Amino acid sequence: MTGLPGSELSGRELAAQIRAATAARAAELTATGRPPRLAVVSATADEASASYVRSIANAAARVGIDCDVLHTSTANGVAAALAQLADDPEVHGVILQTPLPDGARLADLATVIPVEKDVDGASPLSLGRLAAGLPAFAPATAEAVLALLDHYEVELHGRHAVIVGRSVVVGKPAAHLLLDRHATVTICHSRTADLPAITRQADVLVVAAGRAALIGPDHVSPGTTVIDVGTNATPDGGLAGDVDPAVAAVAAALTPVPGGVGPVTTALLLRHVVEAAAVGG
Numbered sequence: 001m002t003g004l005p006g007s008e009l010s011g012r013e014l015a016a017q018i019r020a021a022t023a024a025r026a027a028e029l030t031a032t033g034r035p036p037r038l039a040v041v042s043a044t045a046d047e048a049s050a051s052y053v054r055s056i057a058n059a060a061a062r063v064g065i066d067c068d069v070l071h072t073s074t075a076n077g078v079a080a081a082l083a084q085l086a087d088d089p090e091v092h093g094v095i096l097q098t099p100l101p102d103g104a105r106l107a108d109l110a111t112v113i114p115v116e117k118d119v120d121g122a123s124p125l126s127l128g129r130l131a132a133g134l135p136a137f138a139p140a141t142a143e144a145v146l147a148l149l150d151h152y153e154v155e156l157h158g159r160h161a162v163i164v165g166r167s168v169v170v171g172k173p174a175a176h177l178l179l180d181r182h183a184t185v186t187i188c189h190s191r192t193a194d195l196p197a198i199t200r201q202a203d204v205l206v207v208a209a210g211r212a213a214l215i216g217p218d219h220v221s222p223g224t225t226v227i228d229v230g231t232n233a234t235p236d237g238g239l240a241g242d243v244d245p246a247v248a249a250v251a252a253a254l255t256p257v258p259g260g261v262g263p264v265t266t267a268l269l270l271r272h273v274v275e276a277a278a279v280g281g
């Protein structure tokens, strides 16, 4: 890590490194007759979601991964598509896109995805295995947090990591990954009393709340490394994190939004697909 106050921890260079290694591995797999293939099941007409799916498919194509997008509109349709993909030996990674049809629960549907194809760690079985220290794909976003901390050589052993957010896609899996690295972990959420008093104790602060500018300069101590997972749409069509950029004047280092966790997340998701294809081969 640079150690300069207010350093920007960009994810773009790391993402490019991961993509290059993934493309090389995808080419090897393709040359041996096992082209890596990803499938995305989508049951929404939501434009933001559709745009995300297009960006995943384009990113996959750029590293040599085939990507199919299956559209349906009902929970039964989702379950049937997932069951078919589970049995398809030519599909190595499966993503279930949200939002889901009314009344459908991600936790129920995602259990149909075999753990070895669950490249975004959506299944409760994957999260359980992660918690138990067994092999499983972590949600790519949670893994991106750790990948950024490692890339910038941020010490975790014995340090206090505070996570704001307890979702199954980010907060909880990030906690398990940080525990595995011997950090002392505190998880905060919307009922946490006196959030700033806790976040100010952090050596590493991971924020995944989905609330623009939730974390301001008063929440952070000098020396803290801040990873901002939040992505909040701004009125001008842009993207803002959960951390007020003014935090950079206090913290040791801060990931930008966009350009921090996001690109690393996408790159890791695709790396998981080639890892799944390699194991399956």
Ligand SMILES: NC(=O)c1ccc[n+]([C@@H]2O[C@H](COP(=O)([O-])OP(=O)(O)OC[C@H]3O[C@@H](n4cnc5c(N)ncnc54)[C@H](OP(=O)(O)O)[C@@H]3O)[C@@H](O)[C@H]2O)c1
Pocket (backbone or CB within 6 Å): 141, 164, 165, 166, 167, 168, 169, 170, 171, 188, 189, 190, 191, 192, 195, 208, 209, 210, 211, 214, 229, 230, 231, 232, 261, 262, 265, 266
């Ligand atoms: N960059 C990426 O690749 C990527 C990927 C996934 C998600 N994200 C972004 O990360 C953010 C979080 O996503 P998510 O899916 O984890 O969201 P989520 O399921 O809505 O969970 C948000 C968490 O934040 C907590 N929270 C909300 N308001 C809070 C407050 N005022 N003080 C303290 N905690 C509060 C909630 O507490 P309760 O549990 O008490 O409700 C909940 O645990 C979103 O902005 C999302 O867009 C980014």
